[in-house]
Amino acid sequence: MTTASAIKARSASVRRLPPVDWLVLLAVLAVGGVFARAMLFTPADATLGAVQRLFYVHVPAAILGMYVACSVMAIAGGVYLWIKDDRLDRIAESAAEVGFVFLTVVLVTGSIWGKASWGTYWAWEPRLTSALFLWFLVLSYLVLRDAIENREARARLSAVLGVLALLLVPFIHMTVYLFRGLHPEPIVLKPEKPSMSPEMLSTFGLAMLAFTLLFFALIRLRYQWATARDARVDVEQA
């Protein structure tokens, strides 16, 4: 049961929402700077040519969209099932939506890279297919949330789906080791040190920082919006 003081406090948070989010603006500038560095000042790959520079978008988006966003979605959802705190549900839904955007970027940049290096935009091979399944799972999470009006039921059911979606992530990671496919094995996320030149590695490090900033800035803004939306609903129902 939401108390009157809590509704009042959340209504105040709506009014505090800034017209321009400085953290998102900073993150966009950082990502823009990384794009310029990657395209203009980082050496191209000797075998694949310039298209290999999509690595600096594709891989950070994959790490954040697949590993980080799905973990946040599942952990926040799982803890929600335990302590029933609405804030955890809002964190989970924010991570899911931002993660969905990052996963979309992963699939699109991967397709463009695939066309240039494999000669096809898409192949039904294990890594690509399982990543597409995850994309559909997160999409179904968001559609499910939209379809349920009762807040408690929405949070509970989507938390279960979020936890189940996370189970697919280790499988996706292992597909390149378990099955024979087109997708290469990890360059960065592996037990040995990354197999890249120092110039490429420094650009990748900066890309990871910039995309991490963008990821959390977007989650923060999405969370603030979700808080404001729930506050408005509470005020309307009070």
Next chain:
Amino acid sequence: MRALATLGVQDTTIAAVDSLSGDVAVALQLEPTLAPRERTGPPDTASAMKTGYIVASVIFLAYIVLLMRRVASVRKSS
């Protein structure tokens, strides 16, 4: 014919080639030829790179605009 054997061609194939006339047998010998378009260095994939960066930027910016519009809508209605 010995050259074919060293290239791993099977005996039955060598025998078939052996039975042909001299001109055809010469034409069938597996001599290396240059590819029609000999390339040096990596392929030119700059347009694919630019397309990838542009599409990724459009997706991120579209989502940021969507979020900004949602926030503006909630602020206006409060």
